[in-house]
Amino acid sequence: MGPRMAGRPRAAVSRVSAIVAACGLAGLLLATGAAPAGASAESVSAAKYSCTNPVNGTQIFTAAINAIPSATSYKPGATTVSLTGFQVSLTIPASLISLAETFGVSSVTGQVTTFDLAGTNVTPTLRNVAKGFTVPSTKLPKPAKAITVKFPTAPVTIKGWKAGTKAGTMTFRTGAVVLSIGDNIGDLLTVTCAPSPVATIATSKVL
Helix, strand or coil, rough: HHHHHCCCHHHHHHHHHHHHHHCCCCCCCCCCCCCCCCCCCCCCCCCCEEEEECEEEEEEEEEEEEEECCCCCEEECCCCCCEEEEEEEECCCCCHHHHHHHCCEEEEEEEEEEEEEEEECCEECCCCCCHHHHHHEEECCCCCCEEEEEEEEEEEEEEEECCCCCEEEEEEEEEEEEEEEEEECEEEEEEEECCCCCEEEEEEEEE
């Protein structure tokens, strides 16, 4: 990615910078609503990601994750652990839409190649769940206004965890995110994100 960007005209680099900001995907901040005290079956939390790209360095953005454990508790060693209704919602501010449009960007799209979830009291303890996660081609509104994009496009159930062998709390937390952002002009940028700080997405129990 670095060599491709190095030889590009300044205007093209500026467009990509605008896309990174306008998509908010560059920061891919997975922010969710605050969890009620003592929640176990459904626990979501505000989360932030620090994201780096080769054009304009590191940025922080916000978004929303929904993930609900399939049960409020599991027996030790249960192989039925899953997260239901999983979906990320990303709101792009009107000011950033306007910025992108000044560089001729009229639509954006994205491909999420890594979306790690870190778990405790489950195995595996780290999973990349980004199977087929795409941000569909989204037109930027004129006049500029905030828009929300979602991925996957419809909520999904993510299976494949095994409960721990000892009683205790099961947690799912934010992990690394890697994505590619493109636009109607043909620009493409890879963005790498890390939780800053790590946030709990959902919790359950092993009983």
